[in-house]
Amino acid sequence: xxxxxEIERKxxxxxxxxxxxxxxxxxxxxxxLAITDEVEVRLRRYGDQSFLxxxxxxxxxxxxxxxxxxxxxxxxxxxxxxxxxxQKRRYAIPIDGGLTIELDVYHARLSGLLTAExxxxxxxxxxxxTPPPWFGREVTDDSRYKxxxxxxxxxxx
Amino acid sequence: xxxxxEIERKxxxxxxxxxxxxxxxxxxxxxxLAITDEVEVRLRRYGDQSFLxxxxxxxxxxxxxxxxxxxxxxxxxxxxxxxxxxQKRRYAIPIDGGLTIELDVYHARLSGLLTAExxxxxxxxxxxxTPPPWFGREVTDDSRYKxxxxxxxxxxx
Numbered sequence: 001x002x003x004x005x006e007i008e009r010k011x012x013x014x015x016x017x018x019x020x021x022x023x024x025x026x027x028x029x030x031x032x033l034a035i036t037d038e039v040e041v042r043l044r045r046y047g048d049q050s051f052l053x054x055x056x057x058x059x060x061x062x063x064x065x066x067x068x069x070x071x072x073x074x075x076x077x078x079x080x081x082x083x084x085x086x087q088k089r090r091y092a093i094p095i096d097g098g099l100t101i102e103l104d105v106y107h108a109r110l111s112g113l114l115t116a117e118x119x120x121x122x123x124x125x126x127x128x129x130t131p132p133p134w135f136g137r138e139v140t141d142d143s144r145y146k147x148x149x150x151x152x153x154x155x156x157x
Numbered sequence: 158x159x160x161x162x163e164i165e166r167k168x169x170x171x172x173x174x175x176x177x178x179x180x181x182x183x184x185x186x187x188x189x190l191a192i193t194d195e196v197e198v199r200l201r202r203y204g205d206q207s208f209l210x211x212x213x214x215x216x217x218x219x220x221x222x223x224x225x226x227x228x229x230x231x232x233x234x235x236x237x238x239x240x241x242x243x244q245k246r247r248y249a250i251p252i253d254g255g256l257t258i259e260l261d262v263y264h265a266r267l268s269g270l271l272t273a274e275x276x277x278x279x280x281x282x283x284x285x286x287t288p289p290p291w292f293g294r295e296v297t298d299d300s301r302y303k304x305x306x307x308x309x310x311x312x313x314x
Binding site for chain 2: 033034035036038039040041052054056063065067069073076077079080082
């Protein structure tokens with residue numbers, strides 16, 4: 001984002017919506033170079049694009065800068081993510097109000113986990129959002145469902 | 158570096174060499190986004206160039222990837238370095254064998270500290286290096302003189 005600040009809400013999904021194959025989707029592979037109390041530094045690859053992302057640790061509002069890197073850099077840095085890694089397929093589902101649901105279907109040791117995120121332009125928009133019926137419990141403030149926690153600690157019990 | 162691996166030796170400097178003003182130098186400002194047991198992620202600015210660097214934590218041999226970023230990104234990310242920051246002037250002093258001494262004169266709360274680093278193409282070259290007379294004690298393996306330690310802990314006592 002241009003101003004480096006995003007506001008997101010995140011929900012569990014108990015049941016996949018109908019017609020999922022009709023939406024754009026892509027496989028995402030991501031690993032964490034560093035996770036501290038203040039920031040997380042992440043590598044992510046989707047398709048033939050690779051990124052290094054720096055995020056401040058926070059809840060709804062936070063700094064996020066995504067820097068595109070080439071495949072050679074990705075290959076050098078990837079081993080530094082150790083076993084702090086996640087694989088998922090992300091579906092982009094457009095909804096009213098110019099919003100997009102990002103539905104994540106996790107693989108590997110996180111198999112079975114489904115989450116949905118929506119990003120908003122303002123706190124007021126975030127507060128006014130009505131989740132569709134197929135959304136489950138909200139986990140925006142449940143740190144166990146942050147990708148960095150999923151990558152390090154696995155599925156919440 | 159193209160292969161992402163570097164071999165360096167680092168020394169204290171008790172007395173500055175003569176003719177320092179005749180060498181190229183530049184002010185460096187750097188801050189640490191994240192420091193873990195495995196990696197460090199650093200922002201650095203010299204002149205009008207800014208970089209984000211990922212290094213593996215190690216001694217002589219390590220992974221290092223330096224990614225140029227634009228001034229806007231630097232400005233967004235810099236506050237995330239907190240007080241883990243260093244300011245220094247770096248002089249580039251060419252010596253025999255195609256080598257370059259990087260002499261660092263620290264400022265601010267590290268004022269008085271002088272270090273010199275030399276980077277080598279092989280472990281054999283590193284082992285065969287004869288320090289000039291103005292070099293002091295070698296601190297390659299003294300972790301207190303790593304920039305990340307200086308940034309977080311200040312001058313070694």
